[in-house]
Amino acid sequence: MPLDRFDDGRAPLDRSGGGAVPLDVVGMGNALVDILAEVPDRVLADLSLVRGSMELVDLRRAEDIYSAVGAAVEVSGGSAANTVAGVAALGGASGFVGKIADDDMGNVFAHDMRASGVELRAAVAGVADGDAESRGTGRSIIMVTGDAERTMATHLGVSSTLCAADVPEDLVARGGVLYLEGYLWDRPSAKEAMRRAVEIAHDHDRSVALSLSDSFCVERHRKDLLDLVLSDVDVLFANEEELRSLFSAGTFDEALADAEETGVLVAATCGPRGSFVIGGRGPVEVPAAHAPHVVDKTGAGDMYASGFLYGLTHGSDPVDAAHLGSLCAAAVIGHLGARPQHDLAELARAEGFV
């Protein structure tokens, strides 16, 4: 089946009044299809992969890893893409900017974004465009071990060629919040795309949110990311390791203290303990929501951001927004895959949020 139409200027789903309707959140990130496989622990060791991390891999290593894992399931993914799909599942209006190829996996990604209610604005490359490393829709091999931890090996493919010219000013301008994933910083052209998107957001008085994505990614680009946070970011999402890495802090408490000094609204997640919100007042601890049956932690951070951003853009204060984030995170870790399968809007209503 060919690609869905996805750059057709239509307003998203039922929100159309014929004109350019506002969006709550516009995300920009790597457009990836996740290849999910449950693996025994020894496979990670055999492949020299660091449990819980995301490693960028070239085509050759991606093939080796794919050959080593068992039968898999394919689901649309990508960190920021997951988050805006979650915002839509909560009933919010969201859009997404990324880059796919005109192949089966690009088709799957485009379909799932639209089917989730997200307005997709994707640059599309031909299947044979570019060299072998930048060809084809990006994909992330996600290895889920028995402890529900996920270890990722990502071949960015064409998503690594996202560039400033691929950023649609009109779409970014319509979003109340621009949401960026730190993973983009790993590629020079995508970094320029981030800078361009930030510029558009500022020109239109929009907020900018950033997820740090991965502690190794922060290690690689600490200074640049810190400059970005201090000068351009209004809301920062990070987990414990990422925040410690950003501030070169020995302990989480030190990192929280450093975060407070930035004046940025920070949502710092710490797995089953929950999260800390740092805004006008000192760190406020928000417990994790109850997750009866943890199958796969993939997407927990992404869904937390969905709930947090939905809350912020719908009048909640940051601590209430964090509670909604915890609810969404708990909902996604009960099944395999990073996209919401539950009716998050119903969940939020049941908990008195909407």
Next chain:
Amino acid sequence: MPLDRFDDGRAPLDRSGGGAVPLDVVGMGNALVDILAEVPDRVLADLSLVRGSMELVDLRRAEDIYSAVGAAVEVSGGSAANTVAGVAALGGASGFVGKIADDDMGNVFAHDMRASGVELRAAVAGVADGDAESRGTGRSIIMVTGDAERTMATHLGVSSTLCAADVPEDLVARGGVLYLEGYLWDRPSAKEAMRRAVEIAHDHDRSVALSLSDSFCVERHRKDLLDLVLSDVDVLFANEEELRSLFSAGTFDEALADAEETGVLVAATCGPRGSFVIGGRGPVEVPAAHAPHVVDKTGAGDMYASGFLYGLTHGSDPVDAAHLGSLCAAAVIGHLGARPQHDLAELARAEGFV
């Protein structure tokens, strides 16, 4: 990632002694990737789809249906392919014959078969070969409703061009049982491929098993399929509707009586009631295994055939084989998708089967 090597003459996995090792079961069928989406009941009505059926659709209708369903999950499928993957999961040796394209979905299919331990011998077409209707790896949109029922719309793509020349004599000759899916009968060239495979099996004194696949498929080809059963088939798998359709019987009991007269070993499944085995003696009822949590019935019949064929090829009598089939069917309906996610060999051991 390009296609795995899959016609490389290697013996399957660890069974190699360097030569042509025997296989328990060689399956032949449509090589499909399943696109699984949970849908509300009204979507089936809107699309004029018959709940629980499989409809063959052209490219245009496949696109319309894909557009109408929500975010989806992609998993390797195909009825006979599922069955031989199940045989491998039980610890048996199995092979598969089918046809894929050199595209993402073909890659996914080839990877999953090999990763499941199945020796794959697939004909591969170029991505641009053939007309629009026969291009690309086949796919089946599987709509799962709240009652766990599945309704399928299948675009066969390149799998519809499987022909007699695609049947590898050496692989079929190595299988103790040749297992065919009735769906193949829907395409003239694939029908010839079935006849050729049967011829090879007979030449090498192998058994032939047939699954009737779908009552509508039986309706379309009743006389041909009945002739095939009477002259060439040793083991027949059918559900209640398919068996009634094959014998134009008013009731299931009449169909069972007609089946007994054929002299063929028949395993007739009837959903939650279990199955009936008709062999040397009259119909023996075998209850369904307990399935605590039914999520998706897709693959129940395919996995029943896995257990049954594994049992038969490992010394069980037909009634014991049917019990193993019930266990495997119960294991697959507890999750989304038609391929086994559990360790079926362990399950069989726990129940005293192996």
